[in-house]
Amino acid sequence: TIVEVLAGEVAKDRWLTGKKVLITAGPTQEKIDPVRYFTNPSSGKMGFALATAAAHLGAEVTLIAGPVSLETPAGVNRVDVVSAEDMFREVDLRFNEHDIIIKSAAVADYRPKLTYEDKMKKQPGNYRLEMERTTDILQTIGQKKTHQFLLGFAAETVDAIEYGKKKMKKKNLDAIVVNNVKEDGAGFGHDTNTATYIDRQLQEHPLPKMPKTQLADEIFRLMKHDITGDVH
Amino acid sequence: TIVEVLAGEVAKDRWLTGKKVLITAGPTQEKIDPVRYFTNPSSGKMGFALATAAAHLGAEVTLIAGPVSLETPAGVNRVDVVSAEDMFREVDLRFNEHDIIIKSAAVADYRPKLTYEDKMKKQPGNYRLEMERTTDILQTIGQKKTHQFLLGFAAETVDAIEYGKKKMKKKNLDAIVVNNVKEDGAGFGHDTNTATYIDRQLQEHPLPKMPKTQLADEIFRLMKHDITGDVH
Numbered sequence: 001t002i003v004e005v006l007a008g009e010v011a012k013d014r015w016l017t018g019k020k021v022l023i024t025a026g027p028t029q030e031k032i033d034p035v036r037y038f039t040n041p042s043s044g045k046m047g048f049a050l051a052t053a054a055a056h057l058g059a060e061v062t063l064i065a066g067p068v069s070l071e072t073p074a075g076v077n078r079v080d081v082v083s084a085e086d087m088f089r090e091v092d093l094r095f096n097e098h099d100i101i102i103k104s105a106a107v108a109d110y111r112p113k114l115t116y117e118d119k120m121k122k123q124p125g126n127y128r129l130e131m132e133r134t135t136d137i138l139q140t141i142g143q144k145k146t147h148q149f150l151l152g153f154a155a156e157t158v159d160a161i162e163y164g165k166k167k168m169k170k171k172n173l174d175a176i177v178v179n180n181v182k183e184d185g186a187g188f189g190h191d192t193n194t195a196t197y198i199d200r201q202l203q204e205h206p207l208p209k210m211p212k213t214q215l216a217d218e219i220f221r222l223m224k225h226d227i228t229g230d231v232h
Numbered sequence: 233t234i235v236e237v238l239a240g241e242v243a244k245d246r247w248l249t250g251k252k253v254l255i256t257a258g259p260t261q262e263k264i265d266p267v268r269y270f271t272n273p274s275s276g277k278m279g280f281a282l283a284t285a286a287a288h289l290g291a292e293v294t295l296i297a298g299p300v301s302l303e304t305p306a307g308v309n310r311v312d313v314v315s316a317e318d319m320f321r322e323v324d325l326r327f328n329e330h331d332i333i334i335k336s337a338a339v340a341d342y343r344p345k346l347t348y349e350d351k352m353k354k355q356p357g358n359y360r361l362e363m364e365r366t367t368d369i370l371q372t373i374g375q376k377k378t379h380q381f382l383l384g385f386a387a388e389t390v391d392a393i394e395y396g397k398k399k400m401k402k403k404n405l406d407a408i409v410v411n412n413v414k415e416d417g418a419g420f421g422h423d424t425n426t427a428t429y430i431d432r433q434l435q436e437h438p439l440p441k442m443p444k445t446q447l448a449d450e451i452f453r454l455m456k457h458d459i460t461g462d463v464h
Binding site: 033034035036037038039040041069106108109110113117118119122124125126127128129130131132133155156157158181182188 | 266267268269270271272273301338340341342345349350351354356357358359360361362363364365387388389390413414420
C-alpha cells in the first residue's frame with residue numbers, strides 16, 4: 001500500500017538508491033512426470049520480505065521466484081521459474097549487471113535424471129529412482145563474481161553455524177544467513193524466523209525470533225555495515 | 233457465507249440428508265528428510281468443491297485433506313494429513329461408518345523407503361533413491377466395502393477413459409471420474425475441469441469444461457441417479 005511505501009521511505013535512509021539487487025526466493029520443483037515432482041517446504045516469504053525491504057531502501061530489485069502463491073512486492077520486477085535449471089539460467093543471465101545478489105531460494109540439489117512426458121504407470125514392488133545433481137547456483141556465481149556482494153542462506157538441522165561458515169568460504173560468499181530449520185518458529189513456511197548473520201570476518205550476529213519482514217530489515221542493516229562500513 | 237448456504241438449500245433437494253459422506257482431497261507429501269519431499273500438483277479444489285456440494289445436499293461430511301491452503305467449507309468436519317500413510321489410516325478408521333466415499337485426493341503411490349530425521353548432505357555425483365509402494369487406499373477399501381458407494385478419480389495423460397474403466401473394475405468402484413490432465417483447463421491447480429463420469433454400467437457421461445464447483449454438483453447429480461435411480 002501507499003502507506004507502507006511511505007513508511008518505508010520515511011523510516012530508512014535510501015542507501016540502496018542506484019543499486020541493482022537480485023534476489024531468489026521460494027522452492028524449486030523437479031519433475032519426474034506431469035503429476036509427480038520433488039520439492040521442499042520453502043514458502044518464499046523470506047525472499048519476498050527481502051525484496052520488499054530492498055525496494056524500500058531505494059534499490060532496483062529483480063526477484064527470481066520459484067512456484068509460490070505470494071503477491072509481487074510493489075516496484076519489484078518478478079521472474080517466475082519452476083525448476084533449479086530455470087532458476088540457474090535466469091540468475092546467470094542477470095548476475096553480471098547486479099550489485100547485490102541474495103540467494104534465499106531453496107533450490108533442489110538433486111533432480112530425477114529422467115523426466116517422463118506422460119504419467120508413469122505404477123508397477124508392483126519397489127523401484128530405484130536415478131537422481132543427478134543440479135547446477136550449484138551459488139558456487140557458480142561465487143566463482144564468476146567481480147564487484148558483486150553475494151549473500152547466501154543455509155538451512156540446516158545440525159551444526160548450522162559451523163556449516164554456514166564452511167559454505168561461505170567454499171562458495172566465495174560475502175556473508176551468509178544461517179538458520180536451524182528444526183528450531184521452533186524458524187525456517188520454512190513460518191512468518192517468523194530465528195537466524196544468524198555471519199559477516200566477511202566470520203563474526204556471528206545472532207538475530208532472535210522475529211517476523212521475516214523485520215528480519216529482512218536487520219539483514220540489510222548488517223549488510224550496509226559490510227558494504228559501506230556505516231554502523232547506523 | 234449464509235447466502236451461499238441458503239442458495240444451496242433452496243436450489244437443490246437435500247437427497248443426502250442422513251447420509252455420511254467421506255471425501256479425500258489434495259496431494260500427499262512423502263518426506264526424504266526435513267527439507268525434501270515428493271508430492272504432486274493437486275490443489276485440493278475438486279475435493280473441497282465436492283465437500284461443499286455434499287454439505288449443501290444435506291450430508292454429514294468428513295473431509296480428509298492433504299497439505300493445501302484452502303478454507304474448510306461450512307459445516308464440514310476436516311481432518312488434516314500429510315503423507316499417504318496418514319491418509320490411509322484416517323480413511324480406514326472411518327470408511328465403515330460412511331455411506332459414500334469419494335477419493336479425489338492425489339495420493340502418492342511411491343514414497344522414499346528411508347526417511348532421514350536430519351537434512352541429508354549432498355555428495356558429488358548421482359545417487360539412487362530407493363522408492364517403495366504406498367498402501368493403495370482405493371483398492372483396500374474396494375475390497376472391504378459392504379454397503380458403501382465408492383467413487384474414485386483417475387488423472388491420466390493418455391487413454392484416460394480406457395484406463396478409468398480398468399481401474400474401476402480392478403478396484404471395485406461404483407463409479408469413477410476421469411480426467412486427462414494434459415487437456416487445457418483440466419485437472420491440477422485449475423479452477424475449471426473437463427471430466428468424464430463413468431457409471432456402474434460403464435456408461436460414459438462427458439462433462440464439458442466448467443468450474444470445479446459446478447462439476448461437483450454434476451457429479452452428485454449423476455451419483456444420485458446411480459444410487460436412487462432418480463434421473464432428476
